[in-house]
Amino acid sequence: MRYNSVSMRHVIITIGLFLSGFLIAGCTANQPDAGGDVAAMAVDNAVVLESETAVSTPIPSLQNPPTPEVTPVGEGSALPQPPTITPVPTLETPTPLVPTEIPATPTATPIGVCSQRIPSDDLFTLVTQTYNLSRDYAPKDLVLLTDYLAMDVTLGYPSEIREVALQPLLTLINDMKAEGLQPQIISGYRSYSGQSIAWNKWSTEMPERASIISARPGHSEHQLGTVVDFGSPSLPDIVGDPDIEFHTYFFKTPEGIWLLENAHLYGFTLSYTREASEITGFFYEPWHYRYVGVEMATQLKEVGLTLTEFQLANQPEPCIPD
DSSP states (O other): OHHHHHHHHHHHHHHHHHHHHHHHHHHHHHSOOTTHHHHHHHHHHHHHHHHHHHHHSOOOOOOOOOOOOOOOOOTTOOOOOOOOOOOOOOOOOOOOOOOOOOOOOOOOOOOOBGGGOOOOSOSOOOOOSSSOOOTTOOOSOEEEGGGTSOHHHHTTOOOEEEHHHHHHHHHHHHHHHHTTOOOEEEEOOOOHHHHHHHHHHHHHHOTTTHHHHSOOTTOOGGGGTOEEEEEOTTHHHHHTOTTOOOOGGGGGSHHHHHHHHHGGGGTEEEEEOSTTHHHHOSOOEEEEEEEOOHHHHHHHHHHTOOHHHHHHHHSOOOSBOO
């Protein structure tokens, strides 16, 4: 019996050891690998999820989309226009400011002394008791009036005038004659030396009045060649002196009246009026007309100014008196 008990004990121990080894081998076989078994598990899970989604979400059937109806365009209907694309303005690169030099203030053109003044042959040269001309100045286009007018007009005097004023003067004379008048021309261009003779005459005969009835050499508009001294055959009777040629009563003669009213229409203006004597520096000379062109003569007539008044107010000083 003792043998049997011992034998039985050995059998039980042997069976226990066997079972323990079997259990250990089974656990090792069921342990997942770090790489492949984890991936296998992820695939299994994905399959399970896909299977569940396939079961829970119905798959829509694929059908052709309905064809939209095309509305026919009626005659005269405007086709829809594509939207206008507004271009985006391109920003120009600003030009850098380059500093420039400030120009110097222009210097006024210096003027010379009046005794050396040689003006251009324009019609608006200022000549007064203050501003004179050079003794060497003489116009280049002088013509002799006796070549164009009859003796009853020139009285035989060798008067000259610039060619620019010739045709207007001839027209004026002819129109005066057409109205029955008898215009005379006592003098025209007078040179520097010729004015010297006139000045010496008056300063000797009437020294106290010479400066207002005559001009000093170089200070006479006659030197410009655009001035005419008119006369009238009726003046001696009006004055009561058969030898008179110049007198303020010329304004009473038919010729003096006509010239005062119409001379501007031919480009001539009265230089020395009674009203402007204090400005011009000369006594009233109703016979002394200067050619300045129709436009200027008309303007002066309309505003009631002499050329000298206009020049002193609007023109710069022409020379330095000496």
